Amino acid sequence: ASQHRLWPEIENVVKSQVNMAKMGIGECGAGWQLFAEDGEMKMYRREEEVDGMVCDPLKAVHVVKGISGHEVCHYFFNPQYRYDWESTLEHMTVLETISEDTLVFLQTHKRIWPASQREGLFWSHIRKLPNEKDRDGPDIWTVVNNSTEYSEHPANNGKCVRIFLTVCLLCQTTVDPPKDGTTLTRDNLSCKITYCSVVNPGGWAPASVLRAVYKREYPKFLKRFTAYVKNQTKNKPIMF
Numbered sequence: 169a170s171q172h173r174l175w176p177e178i179e180n181v182v183k184s185q186v187n188m189a190k191m192g193i194g195e196c197g198a199g200w201q202l203f204a205e206d207g208e209m210k211m212y213r214r215e216e217e218v219d220g221m222v223c224d225p226l227k228a229v230h231v232v233k234g235i236s237g238h239e240v241c242h243y244f245f246n247p248q249y250r251y252d253w254e255s256t257l258e259h260m261t262v263l264e265t266i267s268e269d270t271l272v273f274l275q276t277h278k279r280i281w282p283a284s285q286r287e288g289l290f291w292s293h294i295r296k297l298p299n300e301k302d303r304d305g306p307d308i309w310t311v312v313n314n315s316t317e318y319s320e321h322p323a324n325n326g327k328c329v330r331i332f333l334t335v336c337l338l339c340q341t342t343v344d345p346p347k348d349g350t351t352l353t354r355d356n357l358s359c360k361i362t363y364c365s366v367v368n369p370g371g372w373a374p375a376s377v378l379r380a381v382y383k384r385e386y387p388k389f390l391k392r393f394t395a396y397v398k399n400q401t402k403n404k405p406i407m408f
């Protein structure tokens with residue numbers, strides 16, 4: 169994959185996205201407002217407009233017991249599970265398999281009235297990162313999705329408006345070994361999930377509609393996805 173035309177961009181975007189995701193909300197600059205909270209899940213957004221279009225950056229932090237970062241990234245990255253958890257998805261195809269850890273997706277999302285239907289074309293890369301804080305601790309896992317151009321699929325030539333997105337899912341696993349030295353179970357496992365996304369809706373949509381959609385969809389998405397991973401892994405050996 170390292171000789172693929174997208175490789176330099178993938179390297180740069182992954183590095184910068186991971187660094188941003190690692191920063192606490194306080195270090196990410198001013199203007200973040202907590203807009204949704206549900207137990208361990210906290211969702212922040214910053215109100216930003218680009219050419220009059222709402223492009224609010226979003227940062228969600230969630231702690232989920234009983235799953236590992238590798239498992240979270242595995243079910244987020246692999247196309248065969250996506251229809252199970254991505255409720256706004258209408259159609260998804262893999263346009264290119266650049267390598268086993270890098271795919272190019274074309275996705276159409278269900279139309280959200282009164283806006284026109286959206287589609288996304290993005291590369292997706294999964295990567296294990298060394299745990300800098302604790303050398304012999306579990307690795308960090310990440311998936312980065314970033315919009316890209318594709319000559320065979322020019323933007324906005326069909327009915328769908330092409331969105332532009334950058335998404336980073338960063339997962340840090342914590343193992344709390346059982347006191348009595350018995351074998352590790354999922355009860356000794358938890359995962360800190362940081363989900364960062366910036367979605368440019370591509371074509372104009374009313375700010376009030378977009379912000380209402382984000383407020384409804386993002387908490388639903390993260391809760392549904394993490395519940396899906398817990399359910400898929402509960403009777404399986406732990407993937408570290």
Ligand SMILES: CCCCCc1ccc(-c2ccc(S(=O)(=O)CCO)cc2)cc1[C@H]1C[C@H]1c1ccccn1
Pocket residue numbers: 254256275277280283284286288313331333335365367369373378381382385386389
């Ligand atoms: C008028 C609405 C314009 C924007 C609609 C839209 C399209 C794509 C997306 C989106 C595309 C990719 C990702 S992902 O994390 O890479 C996973 C792979 O699917 C995530 C979200 C979001 C939204 C916005 C609905 C909002 C919304 C928010 C979370 C989930 C679903 N919908």
